[in-house]
Amino acid sequence: MTNKSFAYLVPQFPGQTHIFFWREIAALEAQGVTPVLYSTTVPPSGLISHRWSQEAMARTTYLASRNPALLMAILPRLPWGLILKEARRLPKDEAKTFLKDVIISSPAAEKLARDCKRRGITHIHAHSCGRAALIAALAHHAHGLSYSLTLHGPLQDYGVGQRFKWRGTAFVSVITRALLDLLPGQLGDALPKRLPLQPMGVDTSAFRRDAPYVPPVPGEPLRVFSCGRLNVVKGHQDLMQAVRLMIDRGQPVHLEIAGEDDAGGGGFHKELDTRIVELGLEDHVTLLGAISAEAVRDKLMSSHVFVLASWSEPLGVAYMEAMSCEVPTIGTDAGGVPELITSGEDGILVPPKNPEALAEVLMQLAADPEKAQLLAKTGRARVVADFDSSRGADMLVREIWNA
Numbered sequence: 001m002t003n004k005s006f007a008y009l010v011p012q013f014p015g016q017t018h019i020f021f022w023r024e025i026a027a028l029e030a031q032g033v034t035p036v037l038y039s040t041t042v043p044p045s046g047l048i049s050h051r052w053s054q055e056a057m058a059r060t061t062y063l064a065s066r067n068p069a070l071l072m073a074i075l076p077r078l079p080w081g082l083i084l085k086e087a088r089r090l091p092k093d094e095a096k097t098f099l100k101d102v103i104i105s106s107p108a109a110e111k112l113a114r115d116c117k118r119r120g121i122t123h124i125h126a127h128s129c130g131r132a133a134l135i136a137a138l139a140h141h142a143h144g145l146s147y148s149l150t151l152h153g154p155l156q157d158y159g160v161g162q163r164f165k166w167r168g169t170a171f172v173s174v175i176t177r178a179l180l181d182l183l184p185g186q187l188g189d190a191l192p193k194r195l196p197l198q199p200m201g202v203d204t205s206a207f208r209r210d211a212p213y214v215p216p217v218p219g220e221p222l223r224v225f226s227c228g229r230l231n232v233v234k235g236h237q238d239l240m241q242a243v244r245l246m247i248d249r250g251q252p253v254h255l256e257i258a259g260e261d262d263a264g265g266g267g268f269h270k271e272l273d274t275r276i277v278e279l280g281l282e283d284h285v286t287l288l289g290a291i292s293a294e295a296v297r298d299k300l301m302s303s304h305v306f307v308l309a310s311w312s313e314p315l316g317v318a319y320m321e322a323m324s325c326e327v328p329t330i331g332t333d334a335g336g337v338p339e340l341i342t343s344g345e346d347g348i349l350v351p352p353k354n355p356e357a358l359a360e361v362l363m364q365l366a367a368d369p370e371k372a373q374l375l376a377k378t379g380r381a382r383v384v385a386d387f388d389s390s391r392g393a394d395m396l397v398r399e400i401w402n403a
Contacts (some may be wrong), residue, residue: 006400007116007124007145008035009063011132012043014056016260016290017229020317020389021127022052023203027393036121038112040064040132046264049290061115063108063135070107077142078106086164098161102138105131109138116145123147123170123400129158133165146170148399151179152200153314155186163190171399173198173392175315176336196399199339200317201389204380207297207324213376215369216304221252222366225303225327227296227318228310230261230268230287235309235332237275241355242309242362244279251363253284256299260290300325304372305365311352313337320387323347323379328372330361346382347375 008028010021028035037060042048048057083102087095112135116124124139124147126132136147149172155162166172166187171194174180180197216222224243228234236257246253261267269287276285291299300306306322307330313319315336322329323346331337332352341347348365350357365372 004032004401005034005036005119005121006396007038007112007121009038009112009124009126009128009132009136011040011128011130012047013037013039013060014048014050014053015043016047016049017317018056019050019293020200020202020392022050022056023201023389024392024396026203027390028396030390031393031397033393033397036116036119037061038063038115038124040108040135044262044264046260047262047290049260050292051294063111065107065111067107067111070110071103074106074110074113074138074142078102078138079141082141082164082167086161089163090160094160097159098164101131101134101159101161105134106138109135109142112136113139113143113145117143121145125150125396125400128152129155129162129165129172131159133158134161137165137168140168148172150198151175151183154179154312155182163187166190166192170194171196173395173399175199176339178336178339179314194399196395198392198395199315199387200320201387201391202317202320202324202383203389204324204384204387207300207321208380209301209326211301213326213373215372215376216366217369218367219252221254222246222362223302223304224253224255224307224362225258225299225305225322226255226307226309227258227299227321228308229259230257230272232268233311234259235311235352236272238353238355239307239309239358240272240275240279240281240285242358243281243284245355245359246363247281247284249359249363251366253362253366255281255285256288256303257285258288258291258296258299265289296321297325300327303327305330305362307358307362308332309350309352309358310334310337315340319347320383324383324387326376326380328365328375329379330358330365340382340387341379342382346378 333349343349
């Protein structure tokens with residue numbers, strides 16, 4: 001491939017959790033590569049929160065379309081034998097869903113392929129194994145474009161038809177060893193030969209302290225910060241319960257949570273508001289909504305400790321940002337988090353869904369400034385060594401052009 005550009009496809013870009021992609025785009029451009037941005041649809045307005053969001057949207061071509069001309073143009077080109085083979089191996093309800101997804105995604109695939117051909121682009125990378133992956137696969141089969149994917153979480157979270165999505169890929173990058181080890185049993189002969197293991201990362205030059213970390217003073221309020229989508233699996237309700245336990249045991253604490261639900265504030269946000277009142281935490285817990293990366297950094301700089309109490313987390317860029325900013329970090333021993341945090345060395349892990357254990361660890365840190373100081377330093381060292389965002393860009397360049 002001589003043209004140093006490729007299609008960079010991210011669903012609902014730029015959403016509240018998409019700072020990683022923007023960093024990776026910048027790292028690619030620093031290497032002389034031009035990622036041409038595509039997305040499925042514009043995210044809800046409540047999730048558009050970054051300083052760079054408007055610039056990103058102006059650069060992005062959105063593919064969602066109901067244009068019947070696009071659908072009629074691509075239908076004869078689709079590999080119906082492969083599509084129907086995939087449908088036949090699925091349960092009846094899943095087969096119907098898969099075939100419906102193919103029809104819905106086909107106009108977007110035709111639009112993507114036409115735009116890529118106009119720009120001289122021959123490769124698509126989809127940062128998803130959901131509908132974006134199906135769009136890329138259909139564009140591949142109908143127009144001969146090569147494509148690749150990144151798996152960011154458990155395969156079952158990305159819908160049906162995975163064998164079809166994966167079978168034609170040039171490569172698929174996987175963010176954790178835990179996810180990678182499951183794939184042979186899930187996909188069998190649909191696995192590509194190239195499966196680079198590549199964690200997400202952070203810009204450690206941007207997420208760093210301007211002044212030394214100041215640990216908590218025993219007896220004073222503990223400033224706790226959390227950042228993650230407002231969704232039940234992120235465990236914010238467990239963290240709130242831990243705050244209640246701490247207050248009841250005499251430890252003053254204030255918790256701030258950055259993030260919004262997928263409805264832009266009309267979903268789980270309301271349930272958390274209710275829970276705050278039920279627990280009597282109106283003066284102790286603040287929901288900040290979706291905030292910019294710069295605001296996240298500012299909150300980290302003023303916090304004593306970062307906590308994300310997820311029930312299951314594929315890896316966790318939010319943990320990386322906190323560790324990069326030398327903030328002692330508490331996560332859960334679930335999903336791929338142990339591949340990032342070695343408990344007691346560069347952070348602390350607690351069991352998911354366990355407010356009691358979380359409260360205990362937080363109170364221990366509040367009473368042990370030296371431990372907090374040590375975790376701050378070792379956490380930063382861990383991220384700098386293994387989780388800088390430039391590594392993802394390096395992998396894409398290597399796999400697309402140099403394999």
